[in-house]
Amino acid sequence: MHSLLIICRQSPANGTLAQSAIDAALAAGIFEQEIAVAFIGDGVKQLCSEATQAGKKNLAAQIQALPLYGIEQIYVDNIALTNANIDAISLQDLPHKSISSTQLRELMNDYDHVITL
């Protein structure tokens, strides 16, 4: 069994890859694999409160559900978060850690497999 890091870097408005990344994370959760999810770049927009993402209600709800699937390691790129101007309110319910790009590099070293979508 390998540990898995899923990096989400797509805006939810841009195709279906954002949804696929969360699907992969949930599937890995069901398989009880050691897994972490990191939101970087445009990917932080997936964490917006539901109202700001027209038609993507489901995705935000699924991200909120990640801890229920045993995914405790959730990382968010703090610089991208500031740039995207996302209010911290939508992140309050989600237990997560803020990381810098240096820490992200260390994170990638710590995991056996990395899936970047």
Add this chain to the structure above:
Amino acid sequence: MPGFFFLWLSYLSGFFSAAHQEYDNEMKFALLITGSPTQSQACQSAVDFCRAALSTGHDIYRIFLLDKAAELAHQHCDNRPLQHEWQTLQKNHQLDIIACVNSAREFQISDKNNLANGFVISGMGQLIDASANADRLITFGG
């Protein structure tokens, strides 16, 4: 002259031990492709990688087609030569090529109507299983 012979011999033994080492470090690869077969190089690079890996004694555990790459599994894919390359490789090496069910739906591919030979439609669990079992997971993005 004997010096030359020795040099040649050591070169030859080096060559053989290098080739031998390659087979010793045999690896199981899993491939994730997300790039479109018509608008990106991803699928072509992946099939080249597969061929190179198989010819040096490595094993391809699974190929997972996600997002735009799922178009490759369509019977009427716009890049037929590339699709044919994949199908030949699949046939010769019994490769496990999976198109993600959600992405396949985007291209209106269903296993009853227009799924190309050699491809299988399945869920995201197959990607996670591939990651759990393969030594390396390589992504070919768009």
